[in-house]
Amino acid sequence: IKVAQVTFKTKGETKPVNVVYAQEKTSKSVTEPLRWVLLTTEPIDTLIQALHIIDIYTARWRIEDFHKAWKTGAGAERQRMTEPKNLERAVSILAFIGVRLLQLREAITIPYYLRKKGLVEEAKAVEAQRCDTVLEEDEWKVLMRFNKPRGHKDKGAPSLKWAYQSIAKLGGFTDTKRTGIASWTAVWEGWST
Structure with missing residues (x-):
């Protein structure tokens, strides 16, 4: 330095x-x-x-990811409003959704990179985090109606990894590249569904 x-x-x-x-x-x-x-x-x-x-x-890369979640994922760039104040309010609300989408995606991306560095136990710990740290109870329970986790017998909130993958699948994600990481568009489509 x-x-x-x-x-x-x-x-x-x-x-x-x-x-x-x-x-x-x-x-x-x-x-x-x-x-x-x-x-x-x-x-x-x-x-x-x-x-x-x-x-x-x-932290720059995380900020870049947030902007992708906010603009592409949550759709801040797709807003078509004639009044600047209405646009400001809409994209402000979408910023909070972008943060939640980013939190969900990090449940997959952080373990992916930890595994690449040989930190398997650390990766498992991140993946095992419960989804109720990001989703409200009614949100993850509705999500369970679409895609119940294997072996889940009313043990409380499933993992963040499950929540992310379930939302991505609702958005049409098929994991053709075998990374487990969905595009922001697929995550948004799933969230919207």
Whole structure:
């Protein structure tokens, strides 16, 4: 990790910007290290501050996934309203739905990547989380009418993995790629159903 402050000059105006350069350590498995050059206005005077900037950036992929859930999944981009205030209200409500869809999808994607890293027990723990952490009781009970989990004998809320897969199947998901990860459109169609 290296830090510096640089100054950009634009149209006779100068703007100071802090730079954090981070490079992954090389190892037997990492032959081409990952390198990030991060520009920020946040302070970088200490190692903890520099690490905080890196930590913020690592959430970028999750933010991108939320935007996909919100825009493509929940349909924020499909809204056709003539009044800006109505559009603002609609997409605000859809943002909450996007968060719930993202929570459901992470029940599949996080274990998928944990298994790729050999963390099988951690993957199983994520998959075993109960769906009532994301869905209301009436929601998962209605979902059970469409797709009752195998071996489930009124033991309470099934797993998040089951809920995600059930919703995706309602949206037409068939898992042809064998990843278990449905498109945002399939998840939304299932949610809508």
